[in-house]
Amino acid sequence: NAGVTQTPKFQVLKTGQSMTLQCAQDMNHEYMSWYRQDPGMGLRLIHYSVGAGITDQGEVPNGYNVSRSTTEDFPLRLLSAAPSQTSVYFCASSRSGVTDTQYFGPGTRLTVL
Amino acid sequence: DQQVKQNSPSLSVQEGRISILNCDYTNSMFDYFLWYKKYPAEGPTFLISISSIKDKNEDGRFTVFLNKSAKHLSLHIVPSQPGDSAVYFCAASAYNNAGNMLTFGGGTRLMVKP
Numbered sequence: 225n226a227g228v229t230q231t232p233k234f235q236v237l238k239t240g241q242s243m244t245l246q247c248a249q250d251m252n253h254e255y256m257s258w259y260r261q262d263p264g265m266g267l268r269l270i271h272y273s274v275g276a277g278i279t280d281q282g283e284v285p286n287g288y289n290v291s292r293s294t295t296e297d298f299p300l301r302l303l304s305a306a307p308s309q310t311s312v313y314f315c316a317s318s319r320s321g322v323t324d325t326q327y328f329g330p331g332t333r334l335t336v337l
Numbered sequence: 338d339q340q341v342k343q344n345s346p347s348l349s350v351q352e353g354r355i356s357i358l359n360c361d362y363t364n365s366m367f368d369y370f371l372w373y374k375k376y377p378a379e380g381p382t383f384l385i386s387i388s389s390i391k392d393k394n395e396d397g398r399f400t401v402f403l404n405k406s407a408k409h410l411s412l413h414i415v416p417s418q419p420g421d422s423a424v425y426f427c428a429a430s431a432y433n434n435a436g437n438m439l440t441f442g443g444g445t446r447l448m449v450k451p
Contacts (some may be wrong), residue, residue, distance in 0.1 A: 228380070255437070257439075259441075264346070264443045264444075265443055266341070266343075266426055266428075266441035266442050266443045266444055267381070267426065267428075267439075267441040268441070269438055269439060269440075272437055272438065274437060280437070282438060283438070283440070314380050314381070316380070321436035321437055322369075322371075322428075322430050322436055322437060322438065322439040323369050323371075323386070323430055323436045325383045326383060326439075327380075327383075328380025328381050328382070329380050330378070330379055330380050331378075331379075331380055
């Protein structure tokens with residue numbers, strides 16, 4: 225099993241550009257989520273999904289869109305990148321909800337110039 | 338305002354001794370708490386958890402203690418090993434969002450010296 229995979233590992237964008245961070249899991253997990261990690265702030269929840277076709281906002285959703293058309297994939301879209309979105313992004317999945325063990329991907333380091 | 342706080346950004350201990358990592362929270366609706374461990378350039382991995390109906394949970398060298406009246410939890414690692422050197426995050430889930438959202442603390446970097 226590959227677990228949770230994220231692509232790309234690194235990305236540099238210019239202000240105003242858009243891009244999609246990919247996340248896939250092969251564990252048939254219903255719950256998937258996206259976090260950003262900033263120094264001293266821990267991980268903050270951006271969006272989450274409890275199943276295909278169902279998404280909801282987390283703590284810091286502004287500037288990001290998500291969709292969940294399949295159980296396996298949960299892409300995160302940056303609509304118009306801003307320097308404040310420079311961060312490390314982690315995708316995670318679990319069988320159902322955050323009280324189950326969440327499995328994290330290796331992360332995507334994004335720099336917005 | 339951070340609802341989950343880890344006030345010590347770093348901690349250094351000698352191999353074989355006890356490591357104690359602390360976490361405080363402010364939201365009284367939190368009813369489930371977790372600790373995650375993170376190595377550089379990797380995603381966090383689950384370590385141990387505790388429900389608010391308990392005050393202690395143990396798994397091998399790792400024990401988590403919960404003091405609900407003080408809104409405080411701690412992670413004890415005994416004995417500490419050099420491989421335990423990592424950043425540790427505590428996290429909490431509230432019963433009013435159906436277990437769908439985690440709030441993380443800022444992390445504590447543990448360094449275990451041989």
